[in-house]
Amino acid sequence: MEETREVLLSTMEMGEADRLTIEAGLQGRQLMEAAGQSIARIILEKLNPGRTLVLCGPGNNGGDGFVVARALKENGWPVTVTLMGTKDRLKGDARLMADLWDGEIQPLAEEGLGDYDIIVDGLFGAGLDRPLEGALLDIVRAANDSNARKVAIDVPSGLSGDSGLVLGGCLEADLTVTFFRRKPGHLLYPGKALCGDLYVTDIGISGRVLDEIGAQTWLNSPAVWGELFPVPSPAGHKYSRGHSVVVSGDLAHTGASRLAAGAALRIGSGLVSVACAPEAVPAHAAQLTAVMIRSYQSPEQFADYLADHRLNAWCIGPANGVTNETRNRVLAILAAGKQAVLDADAITVFRDRPEELFAAIGSDDRKNMSREVVLTPHAGEFGRLFPDLMEGTYGFDRLKGARTAAERSGAVLLLKGPDTVVVSPDGRAVIMDDAPADLATAGSGDVLSGLVTGLLAQGMPAFEAASAAVWLHAEAARVFGAGLTAEDISPSLPTVLEKLREKLH
Ligand SMILES: NC(=O)C1=CN([C@@H]2O[C@H](COP(=O)(O)OP(=O)(O)OC[C@H]3O[C@@H](n4cnc5c(N)ncnc54)[C@H](OP(=O)(O)O)[C@@H]3O)[C@@H](O)[C@H]2O)[C@@H](O)CC1
Numbered sequence: 331m332e333e334t335r336e337v338l339l340s341t342m343e344m345g346e347a348d349r350l351t352i353e354a355g356l357q358g359r360q361l362m363e364a365a366g367q368s369i370a371r372i373i374l375e376k377l378n379p380g381r382t383l384v385l386c387g388p389g390n391n392g393g394d395g396f397v398v399a400r401a402l403k404e405n406g407w408p409v410t411v412t413l414m415g416t417k418d419r420l421k422g423d424a425r426l427m428a429d430l431w432d433g434e435i436q437p438l439a440e441e442g443l444g445d446y447d448i449i450v451d452g453l454f455g456a457g458l459d460r461p462l463e464g465a466l467l468d469i470v471r472a473a474n475d476s477n478a479r480k481v482a483i484d485v486p487s488g489l490s491g492d493s494g495l496v497l498g499g500c501l502e503a504d505l506t507v508t509f510f511r512r513k514p515g516h517l518l519y520p521g522k523a524l525c526g527d528l529y530v531t532d533i534g535i536s537g538r539v540l541d542e543i544g545a546q547t548w549l550n551s552p553a554v555w556g557e558l559f560p561v562p563s564p565a566g567h568k569y570s571r572g573h574s575v576v577v578s579g580d581l582a583h584t585g586a587s588r589l590a591a592g593a594a595l596r597i598g599s600g601l602v603s604v605a606c607a608p609e610a611v612p613a614h615a616a617q618l619t620a621v622m623i624r625s626y627q628s629p630e631q632f633a634d635y636l637a638d639h640r641l642n643a644w645c646i647g648p649a650n651g652v653t654n655e656t657r658n659r660v661l662a663i664l665a666a667g668k669q670a671v672l673d674a675d676a677i678t679v680f681r682d683r684p685e686e687l688f689a690a691i692g693s694d695d696r697k698n699m700s701r702e703v704v705l706t707p708h709a710g711e712f713g714r715l716f717p718d719l720m721e722g723t724y725g726f727d728r729l730k731g732a733r734t735a736a737e738r739s740g741a742v743l744l745l746k747g748p749d750t751v752v753v754s755p756d757g758r759a760v761i762m763d764d765a766p767a768d769l770a771t772a773g774s775g776d777v778l779s780g781l782v783t784g785l786l787a788q789g790m791p792a793f794e795a796a797s798a799a800v801w802l803h804a805e806a807a808r809v810f811g812a813g814l815t816a817e818d819i820s821p822s823l824p825t826v827l828e829k830l831r832e833k834l835h
């Protein structure tokens with residue numbers, strides 16, 4: 331595939347990229363000059379000239395600010411520079427850039443912030459290590475209240491580049507310019523919204539440093555999982571494309587399983603069955619055609635289905651009920667070594683004993699089996715299994731939380747939301763960018779579970795299957811457009827699959 335994976339760098343990894351580049355011969359001041367010049371270029375390109383205020387902080391983010399100020403002034407823009415603290419407290423390259431600024435340097439203050447057309451935020455970037463407080467917070471709020479266009483250097487001040495969370499308060503940027511590669515905090519909410527339009531510029535750091543850094547987080551795109559995406563083999567038959575089983579809810583709750591089953595079939599599972607109690611059969615029979623129905627009277631009959639090795643991927647949870655039966659079925663599916671997607675009630679039912687679930691996922695019995703289990707919680711469900719991971723000082727760190735949860739549970743963690751994160755127990759993670767908000771509609775999560783199940787049935791490894799499902803789900807919604815309901819997602823998939831195949835071959 332021509333496309334390469336887009337790596338997302340944590341602030342520490344970005345610092346490493348910086349260090350390796352300097353080790354390879356480029357000077358820190360050259361990087362800073364390139365960074366500042368690239369921001370100025372984007373400002374000149376995107377904004378109309380106007381009275382510009384540059385806010386400079388005490389570190390290298392402020393150093394970048396001085397370069398921007400100089401470059402804009404050289405282009406004839408009226409520029410005012412304010413600095414937090416005094417110039418003699420600046421160090422290294424930031425000091426050097428401050429010395430190259432030939433204009434006045436005013437003290438950072440809240441007064442007069444409303445008098446500008448453009449505010450450039452060079453207060454804090456990667457070095458933010460505590461919440462904004464006191465006068466600083468007032469300044470950021472005054473900037474937010476002003477009518478100026480706000481341009482953030484690297485990240486809006488107050489935003490964590492790692493988590494997308496706000497420390498105390500945050501500048502609300504119209505435009506953010508970052509360097510070399512995006513950071514998770516540029517994609518994760520609320521960070522994504524606070525960045526405004528994001529630009530990534532080349533400042534002379536070579537992509538080769540990435541091998542040494544070994545980052546484990548990427549943008550979710552076919553470049554990450556495309557090579558493992560199943561395509562029907564010319565000599566194949568339906569049995570070689572796997573058999574998915576979706577466990578149904580009771581008579582009054584059958585729709586969710588049908589949505590999941592339809593999605594599993596559409597994504598290419600050779601056969602799909604819905605497993606239900608006898609009283610639910612008429613409801614399913616009236617609606618299903620290609621999807622088969624397997625009814626079971628007793629746990630023993632359920633176990634008989636599990637004993638059939640051809641029924642290889644199971645989805646349980648959507649509208650199943652938070653009951654002992656659901657819990658026992660989850661445990662039976664896991665004990666049988668099936669590839670499994672645990673969603674909704676199959677997650678909630680373990681709220682009082684998550685260790686029991688984790689033990690079943692990671693049990694010795696499963697070690698000899700596929701071990702491909704995917705948990706698909708939204709934040710609420712996540713909090714039921716991992717309450718401690720939601721209690722960060724600055725809010726719920728979705729990426730870090732999902733990483734710990736995947737490691738703890740032994741399952742691939744698919745944490746749903748506008749910025750869906752998928753994490754493997756081995757630490758690899760992808761973040762989805764720009765999923766259509768139309769997906770926030772009843773039953774769309776059930777479709778997603780079915781997509782993951784259908785890909786697992788075809789032998790795709792769990793991390794890649796979950797990542798691909800999230801991407802296809804979002805693209806199908808994009809193709810359909812406004813007015814989306816959960817039923818529309820699967821019918822919109824063929825267009826997306828067609829394009830994907832073209833790309834992969
Ligand atoms: N990596 C790269 O490749 C390149 C990086 N570049 C640029 O460097 C930037 C990172 O620079 P940086 O490391 O100097 O940190 P920065 O964000 O300026 O913070 C400085 C200091 O602020 C302080 N402080 C922190 N939080 C605070 C708070 N809440 N309230 C008050 N004070 C607070 C704290 O100092 P302390 O007060 O603890 O001594 C901290 O050390 C990066 O974002 C990018 O713009 C580019 O030039 C080119 C290439």
Ligand SMILES: Nc1ncnc2c1ncn2[C@@H]1O[C@H](COP(=O)(O)OP(=O)(O)O)[C@@H](O)[C@H]1O
Binds near residue numbers: 747776
């Ligand atoms: N604002 C949003 N933007 C994009 N996708 C969203 C947004 N809100 C929710 N989603 C997606 O919609 C789906 C909703 O799933 P879920 O919460 O399980 O709903 P349901 O249980 O009704 O199926 C998930 O895939 C989630 O990532």
Ligand SMILES: [K+]
Binds near residue numbers: 483
């Ligand atoms: K900033």
